[in-house]
Amino acid sequence: MLHKVYIGVGSNVERDKHTRAGLLALHKLFGQLTLSNVYESEAIGFSGTPFYNLVVGFDTELSVEQVCHQLKAIELKNGRRPHQKKFAPRTLDLDLLLYDDMVTNEGVELPRAEILHNAFVLLPLSEIAPDVMHPISKQRIAKIWQAFDKTKQNLWKIDFNWRPESL
Incomplete structure:
Protein backbone atom coordinates (compact mmCIF):
# COMPACT_ATOMS: atom_id res chain seq x y z
CA MET A 1 0.00 0.00 0.00
CA LEU A 2 1.32 3.43 -0.93
CA HIS A 3 1.38 6.16 1.70
CA LYS A 4 1.49 9.90 0.96
CA VAL A 5 4.30 11.56 2.91
CA TYR A 6 5.38 15.18 3.31
CA ILE A 7 8.79 16.11 4.73
CA GLY A 8 10.07 19.50 5.86
CA VAL A 9 13.67 20.10 4.79
CA GLY A 10 15.83 22.74 6.46
CA SER A 11 19.48 23.74 6.65
CA ASN A 12 21.46 26.72 7.89
CA VAL A 13 24.99 25.25 7.78
CA GLU A 14 26.38 25.03 4.23
CA ARG A 15 22.74 25.36 3.19
CA ASP A 16 23.07 24.75 -0.54
CA LYS A 17 25.34 21.72 -0.15
CA HIS A 18 23.25 20.00 2.53
CA THR A 19 19.88 20.80 0.97
CA ARG A 20 21.02 19.31 -2.33
CA ALA A 21 22.56 16.26 -0.61
CA GLY A 22 19.35 15.71 1.36
CA LEU A 23 17.20 15.91 -1.79
CA LEU A 24 19.46 13.50 -3.63
CA ALA A 25 19.32 11.01 -0.74
CA LEU A 26 15.51 11.30 -0.58
CA HIS A 27 15.30 10.79 -4.33
CA LYS A 28 17.50 7.67 -4.18
CA LEU A 29 15.34 6.20 -1.41
CA PHE A 30 11.85 7.23 -2.44
CA GLY A 31 11.98 7.92 -6.17
CA GLN A 32 10.01 10.79 -7.65
CA LEU A 33 9.76 13.81 -5.37
CA THR A 34 7.39 16.75 -5.48
CA LEU A 35 9.25 19.88 -4.36
CA GLU A 40 15.15 31.56 3.11
CA SER A 41 13.95 32.31 6.61
CA GLU A 42 15.34 33.72 9.79
CA ALA A 43 16.39 31.31 12.52
CA ILE A 44 13.60 30.89 15.09
CA GLY A 45 14.32 30.23 18.75
CA PHE A 46 18.02 31.06 18.53
CA SER A 47 20.39 33.56 16.95
CA GLY A 48 21.86 32.02 13.83
CA THR A 49 22.31 32.31 10.10
CA PRO A 50 19.14 32.10 7.98
CA PHE A 51 17.76 28.73 6.92
CA GLN A 84 21.35 17.95 19.16
CA LYS A 85 19.34 20.56 21.02
CA LYS A 86 16.15 21.76 19.33
CA PHE A 87 17.08 25.40 18.71
CA ALA A 88 20.55 25.18 17.16
CA PRO A 89 22.25 25.41 13.76
CA ARG A 90 21.54 22.45 11.46
CA THR A 91 23.45 20.91 8.59
CA LEU A 92 20.25 19.12 7.60
CA ASP A 93 16.88 18.82 9.29
CA LEU A 94 14.33 16.37 7.85
CA ASP A 95 11.00 16.52 9.65
CA LEU A 96 8.12 14.18 8.93
CA LEU A 97 5.14 16.54 8.64
CA LEU A 98 2.34 14.29 7.38
CA TYR A 99 2.02 10.57 6.79
CA ASP A 100 -1.36 10.00 5.13
CA ASP A 101 -3.88 11.31 7.67
CA MET A 102 -2.19 9.66 10.67
CA VAL A 103 -2.55 11.30 14.08
CA LEU A 123 3.81 28.08 2.89
CA PRO A 124 5.85 25.43 1.05
CA LEU A 125 3.40 22.71 2.15
CA SER A 126 0.53 24.78 0.76
CA GLU A 127 2.32 24.96 -2.60
CA ILE A 128 2.52 21.20 -3.11
CA ALA A 129 -0.44 19.98 -1.03
CA PRO A 130 -3.07 22.76 -1.11
CA ASP A 131 -6.01 20.36 -1.09
CA VAL A 132 -4.67 17.99 1.57
CA MET A 133 -6.82 18.03 4.69
CA HIS A 134 -5.01 18.65 7.98
CA PRO A 135 -5.88 15.55 10.03
CA ILE A 136 -6.70 17.49 13.22
CA SER A 137 -8.05 20.88 12.12
CA LYS A 138 -9.97 19.25 9.23
CA GLN A 139 -9.12 22.25 7.05
CA ARG A 140 -7.34 22.22 3.72
CA ILE A 141 -3.68 23.27 3.88
CA ALA A 142 -4.35 26.15 1.44
CA LYS A 143 -7.10 27.50 3.70
CA ILE A 144 -4.82 27.28 6.76
CA TRP A 145 -2.14 29.24 4.87
CA GLN A 146 -4.68 31.80 3.67
CA ALA A 147 -5.70 32.49 7.31
CA PHE A 148 -2.12 32.44 8.66
CA ASP A 149 -0.71 35.69 10.10
CA LYS A 150 1.96 36.36 7.49
CA THR A 151 3.46 39.22 9.51
CA LYS A 152 4.83 36.82 12.15
CA GLN A 153 7.73 35.42 10.10
CA ASN A 154 9.68 36.70 7.12
CA LEU A 155 10.35 34.38 4.19
CA TRP A 156 12.16 35.05 0.94
CA LYS A 157 11.74 32.76 -2.06
CA ILE A 158 15.14 31.96 -3.51
CA ASP A 159 16.27 30.77 -6.89
CA PHE A 160 17.07 27.10 -6.31
CA ASN A 161 17.00 24.60 -9.15
CA TRP A 162 17.38 20.92 -8.45
CA ARG A 163 16.99 17.92 -10.71
CA PRO A 164 18.35 14.50 -9.78
CA GLU A 165 19.72 13.91 -13.29
CA SER A 166 21.91 17.01 -12.98
CA LEU A 167 23.87 15.53 -10.06
Missing part, protein backbone atom coordinates in the same frame (compact mmCIF):
# COMPACT_ATOMS: atom_id res chain seq x y z
CA SER A 36 7.98 23.22 -3.15
CA ASN A 37 9.89 26.39 -3.80
CA VAL A 38 12.87 26.95 -1.50
CA TYR A 39 12.61 29.78 1.00
CA TYR A 52 16.84 27.27 3.58
CA ASN A 53 13.45 25.56 3.90
CA LEU A 54 11.24 23.58 1.56
CA VAL A 55 8.73 20.76 1.67
CA VAL A 56 9.04 17.50 -0.24
CA GLY A 57 6.22 15.08 -1.01
CA PHE A 58 6.47 11.48 -2.13
CA ASP A 59 4.72 8.12 -2.02
CA THR A 60 6.18 5.15 -0.18
CA GLU A 61 5.35 1.65 0.95
CA LEU A 62 7.53 2.08 4.06
CA SER A 63 5.94 2.27 7.51
CA VAL A 64 6.08 5.52 9.46
CA GLU A 65 8.83 4.01 11.66
CA GLN A 66 10.87 3.04 8.60
CA VAL A 67 10.49 6.52 7.09
CA CYS A 68 11.64 8.12 10.36
CA HIS A 69 14.64 5.77 10.51
CA GLN A 70 15.64 6.66 6.94
CA LEU A 71 15.30 10.40 7.61
CA LYS A 72 17.53 10.13 10.71
CA ALA A 73 20.14 8.20 8.70
CA ILE A 74 20.21 10.90 5.99
CA GLU A 75 20.58 13.63 8.63
CA LEU A 76 23.48 11.80 10.33
CA LYS A 77 25.19 11.17 6.99
CA ASN A 78 25.05 14.93 6.42
CA GLY A 79 26.79 15.85 9.66
CA ARG A 80 23.84 16.13 12.03
CA ARG A 81 24.86 15.24 15.56
CA PRO A 82 22.62 12.85 17.51
CA HIS A 83 20.66 14.41 20.38
CA THR A 104 -0.12 10.06 16.74
CA ASN A 105 2.35 11.12 19.42
CA GLU A 106 3.93 7.69 19.83
CA GLY A 107 7.52 7.80 18.58
CA VAL A 108 6.74 10.70 16.25
CA GLU A 109 4.32 13.62 16.36
CA LEU A 110 1.86 13.49 13.45
CA PRO A 111 0.74 15.76 12.09
CA ARG A 112 3.71 17.89 13.11
CA ALA A 113 2.57 20.92 15.12
CA GLU A 114 4.94 23.20 13.18
CA ILE A 115 2.57 23.01 10.22
CA LEU A 116 0.17 25.34 12.02
CA HIS A 117 2.79 27.63 13.59
CA ASN A 118 5.66 28.20 11.17
CA ALA A 119 5.39 29.97 7.81
CA PHE A 120 8.55 28.21 6.61
CA VAL A 121 6.62 24.90 6.87
CA LEU A 122 3.09 25.98 6.00
